[in-house]
Amino acid sequence: MKKIGFVAALAVLLASGSAFADGDIKKGAKVFKKCKACHAVGEKAKNKVGPILNGVVGADWGHIEGYKYSKPLLAGKEEGKVWDMETLSAYLKKPKKVIPKGKMAFAGLRKPADIENVIAYLDQFNADGTKK
Template identity: 45%
Template sequence: AAGDPAAGERVFAQCRACHQVGPTARNVVGPQLNGLFGRKAGSVAGFNYSPAYKTPAVAEKVWSPENFAVYIRNPREVTPGTRMVFAGIRSENQIADLIAYLRQFDAE
């Protein structure tokens, strides 16, 4: 089912401690997430990624709604050694809503 961006904004409250989106987004604890889909993993200028982002499986990844959905269910299992300390989101509906929200920033 297509996600609901307004519901996704509420899901993003769990991310906002570490990530920003929108025209004024900066890298903080985590990289800014504008233009995520279609972006190479670990490619935000000025953000110092962990060594986990140098491993081939991660370095070759281009973010898509599909691989993001897998990642955000269990970030530390999908990206061993990542500094993103976040348990993940189990609800497929919440993940779809989050994707719909993040898509709004594809052109930022």
């Protein structure tokens, strides 16, 4: 019976498209150090210059309460935009290309592997900061 429960849980994870993205979480933690000046993750995370990033993978744009987002990002939220893998990848590569007049000052990550790894790192965090 336990085996059936495990298989069912695994099927739900795989069907959700999540399962921690395809990157390496440990390598993503190292890449995320570049982001820590402005962003935080985890159970005690607080907004900084940028919003906390708990639960960002798959979330709607502008989902963090209490953070003052840019007008262009809020316009994307009104359009129903979501931080899916494709959008996050494009944003992490060139933020100003995805949100031209957004607040993000970071130029972007050059290496596709770094982008994939940081998304995997972020994907492990639930909206409340606990790990999946």
